[in-house]
Amino acid sequence: ELTQLRVGLGERSYDIVIGPGLLAEAGTRIAALRPGARVGIVTDRNVADRHLGTVEAALGEAGLTPTPVIVEPGEKSKCFAVFEQVVDALLAARIERGDLVLALGGGVVGDLAGFAAAALRRGVDFVQAPTSLLAQVDSSVGGKTGINSRHGKNLVGAFHQPILVLADTGALDTLPLREFRSGYAEVAKYGLIDNAPFFAWLERKWEAVFGGGPARIEAIATSCASKAAVVSRDEKETGDRALLNLGHTFGHALEAGAGFSQRLLHGEAVAVGMAQAFRFSAAQGLCAPADAERVETHLRTVGLPTRIADIPGELPDTDGLMGLIGQDKKVSRGALTFILARGIGQSFIARDVDPAEVRAFLEGER
Ligand code: NAD
Ligand code: ZN
Numbered sequence: 001e002l003t004q005l006r007v008g009l010g011e012r013s014y015d016i017v018i019g020p021g022l023l024a025e026a027g028t029r030i031a032a033l034r035p036g037a038r039v040g041i042v043t044d045r046n047v048a049d050r051h052l053g054t055v056e057a058a059l060g061e062a063g064l065t066p067t068p069v070i071v072e073p074g075e076k077s078k079c080f081a082v083f084e085q086v087v088d089a090l091l092a093a094r095i096e097r098g099d100l101v102l103a104l105g106g107g108v109v110g111d112l113a114g115f116a117a118a119a120l121r122r123g124v125d126f127v128q129a130p131t132s133l134l135a136q137v138d139s140s141v142g143g144k145t146g147i148n149s150r151h152g153k154n155l156v157g158a159f160h161q162p163i164l165v166l167a168d169t170g171a172l173d174t175l176p177l178r179e180f181r182s183g184y185a186e187v188a189k190y191g192l193i194d195n196a197p198f199f200a201w202l203e204r205k206w207e208a209v210f211g212g213g214p215a216r217i218e219a220i221a222t223s224c225a226s227k228a229a230v231v232s233r234d235e236k237e238t239g240d241r242a243l244l245n246l247g248h249t250f251g252h253a254l255e256a257g258a259g260f261s262q263r264l265l266h267g268e269a270v271a272v273g274m275a276q277a278f279r280f281s282a283a284q285g286l287c288a289p290a291d292a293e294r295v296e297t298h299l300r301t302v303g304l305p306t307r308i309a310d311i312p313g314e315l316p317d318t319d320g321l322m323g324l325i326g327q328d329k330k331v332s333r334g335a336l337t338f339i340l341a342r343g344i345g346q347s348f349i350a351r352d353v354d355p356a357e358v359r360a361f362l363e364g365e366r
Contacts, residue, residue: 003221007141008232012161016141016228018221020170023054023129026102027062030127033163034100038065040090042113043104044073047131050174055104055129067093071112075260078112078147086116100125106132107139111157114145118160128165132175133183134267136167137190137223142231153260159236167224169217180210181303182267185247185274187219190226192274192295193243196345198222203298210302246339246347247274253324254308257316264311271299275306280361281340291343308365318362325358
């Protein structure tokens with residue numbers, strides 16, 4: 001029932017294991033790599049309440065020495081103050097070279113714990129045990145770690161690859177539906193980027209993916225394999241790793257416009273952004289309008305938003321959104337860089353998008 005993939009990065013290559021029951025196997029799997037190690041388990045309170053006991057027991061039985069470090073749930077924990085607390089707690093637990101940091105949680109815990117591992121004693125090994133769908137298909141793979149600054153999200157961090165990723169698909173049973181749906185937007189993204197058969201499969205099987213069981217494992221494995229392949233080709237995002245930003249230029253502007261709040265989760269913003277990227281591509285004559293409609297229909301079917309009007313509360317006007325798009329790091333000089341599409345599974349990097357065309361498109365969207 002387990003799927004195993006490998007991220008190929010020379011001597012820093014690592015395995016991603018996907019399937020149910022992996023948190024209970026964390027001890028034997030980690031002990032096989034670092035026998036007798038001390039393990040600082042960074043997690044948040046929500047995940048600790050549900051899964052920490054399983055992991056602590058598994059590590060103890062395998063002869064490892066676990067120390068939990070529990071932070072508050074939510075994006076606010078990706079900050080300097082909590083980073084300092086985590087690093088101090090790991091030092092107090094005497095985590096040294098040869099020991100490990102285990103990130104047990106969603107993308108917030110993964111980014112925070114990974115950055116703590118990168119900085120602690122100039123780098124200790126770390127293992128990702130992602131427990132949200134978003135973390136399992138996206139943030140736990142690829143080695144980007146970091147925290148937010150008052151100047152913006154993810155502005156302080158490091159590339160630090162894990163030595164192992166354990167994606168326990170059973171842990172998703174305790175994830176709130178809205179969080180699952182938000183992570184599903186990133187799953188659909190992999191189909192839309194370059195895997196049309198996968199998107200068609202999702203259109204048929206999405207209910208089984210939401211329900212759990214083999215279809216869920218398959219969807220996560222396919223998504224991880226896509227991300228792992230891109231990361232193996234382009235670790236530091238100089239080339240086609242940028243394709244992973246499909247839906248994220250519009251999406252980030254909306255997320256920022258909503259103040260990065262619970263009003264609009266990341267994957268919800270990406271869902272609107274992907275639908276917009278396809279509508280914009282259709283408006284530019286790049287892709288068939290029927291493809292843009294198909295994208296929108298599927299996202300709406302699973303309960304994701306696809307239009308600005310679907311987002312509750314006030315958002316900036318078109319000029320405000322253009323300003324936020326301009327602040328996006330995917331901008332170079334006057335022209336905007338967008339991920340656009342010639343069809344489902346045919347996304348490409350467009351480096352010379354005219355801001356006036358984007359503005360006219362957004363104006364027409366409201
Ligand atoms: P999150 O970590 O805040 O998790 C979402 C919520 O679900 C939290 O309340 C968490 O406590 C809860 N949760 C997680 N697993 C659970 C479980 N099994 N049962 C019950 N509750 C559970 O958010 P996220 O969506 O997982 O990740 C978002 C973060 O990931 C953002 O900070 C984003 O910047 C980052 N990210 C990083 C990368 C990367 O490449 N490093 C990529 C994408 C996103
Ligand atoms: Zn994303």
